[in-house]
Amino acid sequence: xxxxxxxQKIAQYFYTFAVILFLVQVLVGIIAAIQFIRPDIFILxxxxxxxxxxxxxxxWLLAGMMGATYYVVPEESETEVWNYPLALFQxxxxxxxxxxxxxxxxxxxxxxxxxxxVLGTQLxxxxxxxxxxxxxADGLIxxxxxxxxxxxxxxxxxxxxxxxxxxxxxxxxxxxxxxxxPGMFYSKNxxxxxxxxxxxxxxxxxxxWEVIAGALLAFMLMKTIGAKREVLEKWMxxxxxxVLFTGILGTGHHYYFIxxxxxxxxxxxxxxSLEPVPLLLMVWDAFRTTREARNVTNKPGLFYTxxxxxxxxxxxxxxxxxxxxxxxxxxxxxxxxxxxxxxxxFYGAYVLLVISMIYVTLPSIRGVKDYNxxxxxxAFWWMTISMVFIVLTITGAxxxxxxxxxxxxxxxxxxxxxxxxxxxxxxxxxxxxFLVGVSIFVYDFFKLGREPAKQKA
Amino acid sequence: MSNKAARNLFIFGSLFFxxxxxxxxxxxxxxxDGRAPEVTKEVDAGxxxxxxxxxxxxxxxxxxxxxxxPDMTKVVERKPAGYxxxxxxxxxxxxxxxxxxxxxxxSREADDLVAFLTWISKIDTNGWPPKPMLAAxxxxxxxxxxxxxxxxxxxxCSNCHNINGIGGTSGxxxxxxxxxxxxxxxxxxxxxxxxxxVPNSAMPPYAALSNDDLKSLAAYLVxxx
Numbered sequence: 054x055x056x057x058x059x060x061q062k063i064a065q066y067f068y069t070f071a072v073i074l075f076l077v078q079v080l081v082g083i084i085a086a087i088q089f090i091r092p093d094i095f096i097l098x099x100x101x102x103x104x105x106x107x108x109x110x111x112x113w114l115l116a117g118m119m120g121a122t123y124y125v126v127p128e129e130s131e132t133e134v135w136n137y138p139l140a141l142f143q144x145x146x147x148x149x150x151x152x153x154x155x156x157x158x159x160x161x162x163x164x165x166x167x168x169x170x171v172l173g174t175q176l177x178x179x180x181x182x183x184x185x186x187x188x189x190a191d192g193l194i195x196x197x198x199x200x201x202x203x204x205x206x207x208x209x210x211x212x213x214x215x216x217x218x219x220x221x222x223x224x225x226x227x228x229x230x231x232x233x234x235p236g237m238f239y240s241k242n243x244x245x246x247x248x249x250x251x252x253x254x255x256x257x258x259x260x261x262w263e264v265i266a267g268a269l270l271a272f273m274l275m276k277t278i279g280a281k282r283e284v285l286e287k288w289m290x291x292x293x294x295x296v297l298f299t300g301i302l303g304t305g306h307h308y309y310f311i312x313x314x315x316x317x318x319x320x321x322x323x324x325x326s327l328e329p330v331p332l333l334l335m336v337w338d339a340f341r342t343t344r345e346a347r348n349v350t351n352k353p354g355l356f357y358t359x360x361x362x363x364x365x366x367x368x369x370x371x372x373x374x375x376x377x378x379x380x381x382x383x384x385x386x387x388x389x390x391x392x393x394x395x396x397x398x399f400y401g402a403y404v405l406l407v408i409s410m411i412y413v414t415l416p417s418i419r420g421v422k423d424y425n426x427x428x429x430x431x432a433f434w435w436m437t438i439s440m441v442f443i444v445l446t447i448t449g450a451x452x453x454x455x456x457x458x459x460x461x462x463x464x465x466x467x468x469x470x471x472x473x474x475x476x477x478x479x480x481x482x483x484x485x486x487f488l489v490g491v492s493i494f495v496y497d498f499f500k501l502g503r504e505p506a507k508q509k510a
Numbered sequence: 511m512s513n514k515a516a517r518n519l520f521i522f523g524s525l526f527f528x529x530x531x532x533x534x535x536x537x538x539x540x541x542x543d544g545r546a547p548e549v550t551k552e553v554d555a556g557x558x559x560x561x562x563x564x565x566x567x568x569x570x571x572x573x574x575x576x577x578x579x580p581d582m583t584k585v586v587e588r589k590p591a592g593y594x595x596x597x598x599x600x601x602x603x604x605x606x607x608x609x610x611x612x613x614x615x616x617s618r619e620a621d622d623l624v625a626f627l628t629w630i631s632k633i634d635t636n637g638w639p640p641k642p643m644l645a646a647x648x649x650x651x652x653x654x655x656x657x658x659x660x661x662x663x664x665x666x667c668s669n670c671h672n673i674n675g676i677g678g679t680s681g682x683x684x685x686x687x688x689x690x691x692x693x694x695x696x697x698x699x700x701x702x703x704x705x706x707x708v709p710n711s712a713m714p715p716y717a718a719l720s721n722d723d724l725k726s727l728a729a730y731l732v733x734x735x
Contacts (some may be wrong), residue, residue: 089578092609099578100567161564165613168562180561182575217517241554243630244542247572248535287513294520301527305534310638311572314541318636320534383640387573387581462642464672465580466609466679 055420058127060134065418066144067120068411072498074113075404079484079491081105086481090474101162104178104185105155110399111183112151117407118265119201122222124414125272126205129219135207143200150193154186174239181246183254184236191237198230217286218272221293225264232256244312251307258398259300259328259369266406267293270335270362273413277355280342288338295331303328309379310386318379325377329370336362351416353429357409360433364401372397372444384459389451389473397444400436411498419502428497435490442483450476545634556626559619568610571630573638579610583639586624586631588669589680590714594627595620597680597712604712605680658730661723665716673734681713688734697728 056062081102088099095102127134134140157177161168168177174188186194205223209215236253240246271289274280305321339362349355372394376385385391416424450473457463457472511519560566568579575581586594593604598620601608615623655663662668668677671684692700696707701724704711716724 093611098568098611100564100576103567103576103578104564165563168564170558170562175562178564180564180566182566185564185567217513220517221520241549241557242542242546243557243572243626244546244633245539246557247574248538248542250574283513287511287516290513290516290520291511294516294523297520297524298527301524301531302534304531307574308538310635311574312542312545312633312635313538314545315636316534317538383638386638387570387575387577389577392577458642459640460643463675464677464679467672467675 056124056417057131058133060137060140061124061127061414062418063134063137063140063144064120064124064414066141067116067123068415068498070144070148071113071117071120071407072411072495074109074116076491076495078106078109078113079488081109083481083484083488086477086484089469089477090481097159097162101158104158107183108154108158108185114262114399114403114407116147117410118226118262118269121269121407121410121414122201122205122226124410124418125222125269126208126219129216130209130212130214132208132212135204135211139200139204143197143204146193146200147197150190150197154190157187157190158185181236181250184250188237191233195230195233198233202226202230216282217289218268218275218282221289222265222268222272225261225268225293228264229257229261232261247311248308248313251304255304255307256301258402259303260297262403263296263300263331263369264293266361266365266402267296267331267335269406269410270339270358273354273358273409274339274342276413277349277351277358278342278346279348280345285338285342288334292331292334292338295334296328299324299327299330306377306379306382309382322378326374328377329366329374332366332370336366338362350422351413353426354409354413354416356430357405357412357433360437361401361405361409364397364405364437366401368394368397368399368401368444372448384455385451388454388459389447390455391451393444393447393451396447397440400440408494415498415501421502424501425504428493428500432490432494432497435493436487437490439483439486439490443480443487446476446480446483450480547629547632549629550625552622552625553629556622556624556629559615559623560626563613563615572633572635581639582627582630583633583635584631586628588666588678591624591628592714593670593680593712594624598623603710607679656730657723657726658728658733661719661727662730665719665727670713684731684734686735688732692732694725694728694732697731698724701727 084095085099085102085106087094088102092099123134123140161177168175168180170176172188177187178185179187184191202223205226209219209223232253235249238249240249267289270292271285275282275285301324302320303325305317306325308317308321339359343355343359346355376382376390376394412429416422453472453476454468457468458465463472560571565571565582566575568576570577570579570581570583572583573581589597595617597604597608597610598615599617600612601610602612667684670678670681672678673684675685677684700707701715701719702717703715704713705715719727
């Protein structure tokens, strides 16, 4: 088994960058978990650590999706990438830009006064959650994404084989790029600031990213099982269609209490309650297709694909719907319940998605037919069990917080430092378990195909 | 359903919902200015301070943010402006157990940030955060309140101080404040002008209270043992 087109191997650069950032994300995540218990434990304050934690997450997932796209589009278009040096340049330019941004965050963390206003915008950290990257970095990110999209479009134009999978994938990526723009201007009014900020955050993770996930799910089921494209693509259209029918107006569940009109309670409540439907459909799709499996050559690839579908539904769907209605959200908004949902949703929907794509495509990139799957499974169980318990501890902390702070009126700090202390300690311990899983995965990533395949376990 | 039909449903259906979303966005944008006071120069400067120090990296505001530190939406209703300013400039000088580090805010920046937080507190948030259901009942237990307890409640002392776990943690706990050896006269003096007995105190003076109220409150405080 090897790649059909040599330029598909560019995916490996992006995967490598992604898994290294994944490791960084989890390391700083553990520091953040300990800071919940001892805020002064580290030279950088919590806000800097948390900025690194969530930015590393976003960047490594995007890098993983870009790598996956560089693999999928040539395969679907049956041709080499239009301009390989351009792809390579785009990769290194992205790495350099991201490194500069990270150094800026650390500098700002050590000396907040270095975050000066230059041309009306902060030099190092914009101070807006998830899109902390300063304006000059926004510009570089846009250029990088435009180069990437241009290269992919030109590749498709070479042969004009318009398949559904690559069409939806590219649609998702263009939508993603467009939805970065509402985060790139300054609003004096904090309500407007938050309103447009949610366009970026929500329409990424509950819009364009899920569309990309739908397309990649179809691709992976086709590759690992050899399922029929016709059927897969039909269900893919229905899934991603439902994602957007529910997800676009579902943005309203962020507009309940930020100063926006009350009609969003109805719109957000109704449409976001339906958001789990397409995710459940994806689970059914994965199982239906898997039942037809005859010759599965890449079992870990399929295993992760199905796990992704399941945990996408559990994390993004179930853990979301429990607090999406305005009557419930009134009490849970801004508590640890949201944190719990965030962790399981990102893990299920996107971390497992990118890891699945890596296991589905990496063997052919490295030119091996067979590899020892033991570490892939071991990593999965370490990561998944740890993450489930991390989420359960944070959910528990959230329930205590809602009851004590919101219902009884106890002080935030009292609840956090006293009543939830054990949850923080347990969370940090499971965090170390997660780090073990990630380390096994990252080790496997570097060893896969570079050692003789052992006897199958 | 054919693949083509499914594809068209996806494309035109998504477009349909996006157009509705855009329409609602326009309507919301038109309503927002009427749902909060005008943004003054100080409020705008305060928002810049909020972003400069990456406050949202620990706090939440309007319920969005990092869940590591208290929500700032209604903070100015619970804490006096003078306290907030002193706290922002040097948290641990005011509250030794504070988790917040000294970030180096200037006096001007602290004023602007308080102006920004005051503006935030006046946004029509559709009733969020809700008033705690049980807090009103806590500490009363069906018994008739003394005059001192009534003053304690009406002045919002529990926003910063707590008694038996009920109340804020910004100021010292008062559960056993009567056991610290200070008499009622000391308390009256302290309430009138905190800095006359506790240098650098961040508590605002309550000199505007009547002498009777001050004495009742002080009498109540010395019973807490």
